[in-house]
Amino acid sequence: MHNLYDNSIAGAAMIKLEKRPQPSQFWSLAAPIVAVMLTMIFGAALFAALGKPPIEALGKIFWEPLFGEFNFFYLPQLLIKGAPLVAIALGLSLGFKAGVWNIGAEGQYIIGALCGAGVALALYPMEARWLIFPAMLIAGAFGGFAWAMIPGLLRVKFGTNEILVSLMLVYVAEQLLASMALGLMKNPDGFGFPGSRNLSQYSSASSWIDQSNGMHWGVVIALIGVIFAYTLFAKHILGFQIKLAGQAPRAAAFSGVSPARLVLFCLGTSGALAGLAGLTEVAGPAGLVSIDFNVGYGFTAIIVAFLGRLHPVGILFAGALMALTYIGGDVAQSSLGLPGAAIQVFQGMLLFFLLGVDVLTNYRVSMKQGSVA
Amino acid sequence: MFGSIDPLLLLASLMVAATPIMLAAIGELVVERSGVLNLGVEGMMITGSIVGFIAAIMTGSPWLGFIAAAFGGAAMALLFGMLTQLLMSNQVATGLALTLFGLGLAALMGQGYLGVKAPSFPDWDIPLLGDIPIIGPIVFQHDPMVYVGLTIVAGVWFFLNKTRAGLVLRAVGENHEAAHALGYHVVRVRLLAIMFGGACAGLGGAYLSIVRVPTYADSLTAGAGWIALAIVVFASWKPGRLLLGAYIFGGMTVLQLNLQAAGLPLLDVLPWIFGVIAVLILIWGITVSRSLSNNLITIVASFASFAVLASGYRALGWSFNDQLWLSASPYIATIVVLVIISAGGAPGSLGKTFHASR
Numbered sequence: 001m002h003n004l005y006d007n008s009i010a011g012a013a014m015i016k017l018e019k020r021p022q023p024s025q026f027w028s029l030a031a032p033i034v035a036v037m038l039t040m041i042f043g044a045a046l047f048a049a050l051g052k053p054p055i056e057a058l059g060k061i062f063w064e065p066l067f068g069e070f071n072f073f074y075l076p077q078l079l080i081k082g083a084p085l086v087a088i089a090l091g092l093s094l095g096f097k098a099g100v101w102n103i104g105a106e107g108q109y110i111i112g113a114l115c116g117a118g119v120a121l122a123l124y125p126m127e128a129r130w131l132i133f134p135a136m137l138i139a140g141a142f143g144g145f146a147w148a149m150i151p152g153l154l155r156v157k158f159g160t161n162e163i164l165v166s167l168m169l170v171y172v173a174e175q176l177l178a179s180m181a182l183g184l185m186k187n188p189d190g191f192g193f194p195g196s197r198n199l200s201q202y203s204s205a206s207s208w209i210d211q212s213n214g215m216h217w218g219v220v221i222a223l224i225g226v227i228f229a230y231t232l233f234a235k236h237i238l239g240f241q242i243k244l245a246g247q248a249p250r251a252a253a254f255s256g257v258s259p260a261r262l263v264l265f266c267l268g269t270s271g272a273l274a275g276l277a278g279l280t281e282v283a284g285p286a287g288l289v290s291i292d293f294n295v296g297y298g299f300t301a302i303i304v305a306f307l308g309r310l311h312p313v314g315i316l317f318a319g320a321l322m323a324l325t326y327i328g329g330d331v332a333q334s335s336l337g338l339p340g341a342a343i344q345v346f347q348g349m350l351l352f353f354l355l356g357v358d359v360l361t362n363y364r365v366s367m368k369q370g371s372v373a
Numbered sequence: 374m375f376g377s378i379d380p381l382l383l384l385a386s387l388m389v390a391a392t393p394i395m396l397a398a399i400g401e402l403v404v405e406r407s408g409v410l411n412l413g414v415e416g417m418m419i420t421g422s423i424v425g426f427i428a429a430i431m432t433g434s435p436w437l438g439f440i441a442a443a444f445g446g447a448a449m450a451l452l453f454g455m456l457t458q459l460l461m462s463n464q465v466a467t468g469l470a471l472t473l474f475g476l477g478l479a480a481l482m483g484q485g486y487l488g489v490k491a492p493s494f495p496d497w498d499i500p501l502l503g504d505i506p507i508i509g510p511i512v513f514q515h516d517p518m519v520y521v522g523l524t525i526v527a528g529v530w531f532f533l534n535k536t537r538a539g540l541v542l543r544a545v546g547e548n549h550e551a552a553h554a555l556g557y558h559v560v561r562v563r564l565l566a567i568m569f570g571g572a573c574a575g576l577g578g579a580y581l582s583i584v585r586v587p588t589y590a591d592s593l594t595a596g597a598g599w600i601a602l603a604i605v606v607f608a609s610w611k612p613g614r615l616l617l618g619a620y621i622f623g624g625m626t627v628l629q630l631n632l633q634a635a636g637l638p639l640l641d642v643l644p645w646i647f648g649v650i651a652v653l654i655l656i657w658g659i660t661v662s663r664s665l666s667n668n669l670i671t672i673v674a675s676f677a678s679f680a681v682l683a684s685g686y687r688a689l690g691w692s693f694n695d696q697l698w699l700s701a702s703p704y705i706a707t708i709v710v711l712v713i714i715s716a717g718g719a720p721g722s723l724g725k726t727f728h729a730s731r
Contacts, residue, residue, distance in 0.1 A: 017461070019728060101465055150708075158668055160711045163412065163465070164603050168704040171596050179697040302469055341480035348474025352452070355462040355470060363461065363728075 017363040027361040032307050032314070035354035036321070042353075043346045052336050060335055061328030061343075068331075076214025077327045078320060080285045083218040084109070084277035086319035088301035090225045091270025093310040094232075098242040099249065100266040104151065104166025105274040106298025107173035108144035112275020113282035114180055115143030117289045120205035121185055121196060132204040136279060137217075144275015145268050147173065152267035156260040162267065170298070181291045195290035199283040207284035218280030222319075225273060229312040242266065274298060303351045322347065383627055384511045391623025392522045393418075393577040393585060397601035398608070398615055399526050400573025406533060406610055407566035408546035408722035412468025413453050414574050415598025416475020421446040421575025422582035423479040426486060426589045435494040435583050439518065439576055446575020447568040449475055454567040458560045461726050472598070480591050491587040494518075518580055523616075525573065530612035542566060546720035549727045559727050574598065596704065603707045607714045618710075622703070629702050639695040644684040651676035654713065672713055 040062075044054035065074035088105045095102045102108075116136040123132050151165035185196040199205045207217040233239035245252040245262050253259065277297065286293040304322050308315030329343030397414050404411050424445030429438025453471045456462045494516050502513040533539040545552040545562045553559050581597070582589045604622060608615035632639065651673050658669045686693070698705075 017728070096466075103469060154708070154712055157671075158712050160708075161603075161606065164599060164606070164711055165708050167599050168596070168603075168708050171704040172701045175697055175701040179694050183694065299473060303473065306466060339481055339484055341477055341484070344477030345474065345481055346477075348470060348477050351466075351470040352456065352474060355467050356456050356460050358462060359460040 016366050017359065018366055020362055020364050023361050024364075027358075028309060031357045031361055032309065032318070032354060034357045035307070035350060038353045038357070039346065039350040042349060046342065046345065046349075047338065050338070050342060052332075052338050057332050057336055057338055060332040060338075061325060064331050065324060065327045074327050074331070076212070078323050079214035079219050080216070080323075081326045082319045082323035083216070083222040084281055084297045085301050085304045085322055086222040086315055087218065087225050087277040088270070088274045088298055089304035089308060089315045089319060090222070090229050090312060091273035092301055092305045093308070093312075093315060094229070094242060095266035095270055096246075096305055097310050098245040098262050098266050100263050101163045102148060102151070102166050102267050102270050103163055103302060104148070104168075104170045104298070105270060105301055106294060106296065107166070107170035108147045108271040108274035109278035109281075109298045110170075110173040110177050110294050111147040111278070112140040112144035112272075113278035113293070114177060114185075114289065115275070116140030116279030117185065117196060117199060117282050120199055120202065120283065123204075124197060124202060127204055129204040133207075133217075136205060136283065137276065140275045140279025141272040142275070144278065145272040147275070148267045148271020149264070152264045156263055162263070166267075174294075177289070177294070178291050181289050185289050187288075196288045198288045200285075200287040205283050207280040216280055216284040218277055218284065221273075221276050221280060226312045226316050229315075233312070238265070274301075300347060303347055306351060307354055381507065381510065383624075383631060385514070386627045387620060387623045388512070388515055388519050389585065389623075390626045391619040392519050393580045394597055394601050394604060394622060395526065395616065395619035396522050396577035396580060397574045397598055398604040398619060399522075399529050399612065400570035400577075401601055402605050402608065402610060402612065402615055403529055403533075403542070403573075404566050404570035405605055405723055406546045406720055407542050407563050408549055408720050408725065408727075409457065409563050409567055410464045410468065410724040411450065411453055411471070411567060411570060412465060412602065413449070413471025413475065413598075414570075414601050415594055415596065416472035417446040417449045417571045417574035418475075418578035418581075418598040418601075419479040419594045420449050420475045421578030422593050423483045423486070423578075423589055425575065425579025426489075426491060426582040427482065429492055429579075429583050430486065430489060433492050435492055438491075438583050439579050442575040442579030443572040444575070446571040446573070446578065448571070450567045450571020450574070451564070453571075454564045457726070458563055458567075461728055464724050464726070476591075483589050483591060486589050487591075489588060491583045491589075494584050494587070516584055518576075518584060521576075522580075526612050526616050533612065543720070546722055549722045549725070553727070553729055559729070563727075574601075577601070600703065600707050603711055607710050609714070610720065622706075625706055626703055629699050633696065633699045638693075639698060640683065640687045640693045644680045644687070647676050647680035647683060651680065 040058055044058055047057040048054040065071060065077070068074070088109065092102060092105060094100075116139045119136045119139045120132060123135075126132065147169060148166070150169060151160070151162040154160040154165055155162040181196065182194050187193070187195060187197045190197075200208060209215040209217065209220070233243070241252065241257045242262060242265075244255070245257055245259065249259075278294070281297075282289055282293055300322060304315060304318045307321070308318035325343055325347060329338070329340060329346075332338040332343075333340055397418055401411065401414055421442035425438040425442025427438075428441030429435045432438070449471060452474075453467055456467045457464050496514055497517045497520070499513045503509045505513070531539075533543060541552070541557050542562055544555070545557060545559050549559045577597070578594060581593055586593065600622065604615060604618040607618040632642070654669070654676065655673050658666075658673070
């Protein structure tokens with residue numbers, strides 16, 4: 001008898017959840033939309049609680065950057081903030097599908113940026129864009145890849161939990177960044193100010209393509225990444241194996257999928273993408289290696305990956321939406337004095353609602369008239 | 374070699390340094406023994422630290438601060454519990470969401486409190502015991518929360534091993550289908566365990582903001598919640614070993630801070646540290662596990678080669694950034710510990726979603 005109560009929603013024994021044989025296609029698409037709407041409602045309540053006009057605040061966040069008077073200024077920002085989120089989230093989604101939890105993308109992002117910037121700073125002031133920029137890209141991708149290989153190899157070789165190792169390495173990377181920005185990479189002509197030379201003003205190293213439109217190489221990489229990931233899952237056996245390993249690990253093992261290879265592939269790819277995102281950020285929008293050039297994209301990308309349903313196209317939209325909350329948050333901060341942390345809460349809330357609403361994708365709600373004992 | 378470091382003071386501050394992580398870890402241990410993996414410890418800790426801090430400032434009483442922190446942590450945990458237990462969401466994803474949400478919430482709540490100093494929480498000079506030479510100052514002259522933490526660890530050990538309710542909790546964690554078939558309320562047990570875990574994490578966070586620092590800052594926990602998760606793995610889900618793990622970790626933190634303050638060249642001691650670790654693991658392998666697996670040999674060999682590399686690097690006389698490596702050492706040490714201890718012992722249903730389908 002009690003089993004009827006166990007999973008029924010708080011107190012109402014008449015509502016019962018039944019597992020669907022197949023995840024619902026409809027709710028799989030509708031859940032993110034419902035989650036966004038719920039977040040807006042509860043977000044508005046949060047803003048009201050903070051003493052800010054709720055509707056106006058939502059308008060500042062979601063309307064102003066897109067259609068407001070100054071949208072020519074904000075729209076390029078959408079590319080700048082969206083690109084790293086999409087690139088990192090694409091990499092993470094590979095692993096999340098296969099049950100490989102890389103949550104240290106922030107660290108891989110930093111190390112990629114350091115490696116790529118290191119190449120540029122070592123070659124400064126040489127003028128050879130054809131050589132320097134590609135070398136930076138390779139170094140950035142490799143840095144992120146190598147940093148992600150640490151949890152990857154430890155998991156494959158020793159069975160160490162990759163969640164904790166990848167996260168610990170974020171803190172190590174932050175220490176390394178601080179030491180670099182204040183030490184080895186510090187600008188010798190910087191009058192003692194912390195931070196490296198400005199890479200975005202060094203023509204051989206800048207990742208800008210068209211600064212006034214927010215176009216830089218990170219955007220290109222994110223878009224190539226979307227196409228790459230889409231093709232991987234639609235056409236390639238490896239994409240199928242990743243999905244299989246996540247949904248039915250035993251079946252995957254029996255059908256000859258090497259778990260070790262998958263772990264290394266997922267972690268390595270996500271590390272390389274995060275590294276590239278970090279490099280293009282540091283050589284473009286951020287401009288220089290400074291102690292706090294990283295603003296947590298590696299963590300926000302986790303939300304982007306889930307909000308985009310771990311699907312490349314979904315991630316593209318989710319990345320744009322999350323970038324919008326960053327930009328709109330800045331707008332609301334300057335015009336209404338909405339605290340920056342409120343946007344962080346808003347983003348966290350979004351993931352909560354998504355995970356909650358997602359129950360409808362996998363379970364059917366049925367109203368049972370009093371059960372028969 | 375450790376000329377400027379007072380071993381007595383070192384040991385005394387060890388217990389204080391270990392307390393926040395111990396509190397968070399013992400809560401998570403109970404949660405995981407019930408079969409739930411809550412990766413939101415960091416989020417619950419930071420929430421507890423700001424809630425406790427605000428309550429302590431408002432009331433002027435650190436004790437009320439701790440109580441508020443426990444409730445704050447438990448409330449956050451309940452959010453996680455409702456999502457994972459009632460709406461069957463993925464535990465890893467929900468735990469991450471809890472951490473991201475908690476960090477944002479704490480930053481939002483903490484805005485007016487940055488740089489404010491917590492009301493003082495005096496040490497508790499236990500009569501008689503505190504007067505014992507050497508042992509007195511090391512063990513019996515701390516603030517009361519140190520002993521509250523130890524009491525909780527002892528209580529959890531007693532609960533898990535000696536009570537019927539503890540047996541039920543373990544049964545739920547080992548095999549939720551079987552426990553369900555026997556008539557135990559899997560979801561109810563888990564929700565209670567999750568809330569206990571949140572309360573402990575909240576206490577741990579408040580200990581940081583009220584006693585250890587004692588002020589609030591946005592990056593106050595700096596990964597302590599994640600380290601607590603690692604210590605649960607290190608402890609093989611046993612309270613006794615958790616105590617050991619927390620104290621080893623507290624010892625390392627204190628040693629690192631002292632080395633940093635003493636300005637002792639790290640490179641002088643590094644080969645020794647690596648060498649000692651290699652020998653200790655070798656001895657442990659021979660005596661305790663009585664077998665030398667390939668993995669163990671790899672680990673011992675790598676530590677031995679680290680020692681050689683470090684002394685070689687030192688002989689070359691190249692520059693070495695002490696501050697960087699000392700600051701990074703707690704995180705690197707956690708990784709090393711996780712690599713060495715990847716033994717089994719995890720509860721059978723850990724991290725799996727439970728849904729009573731029949």
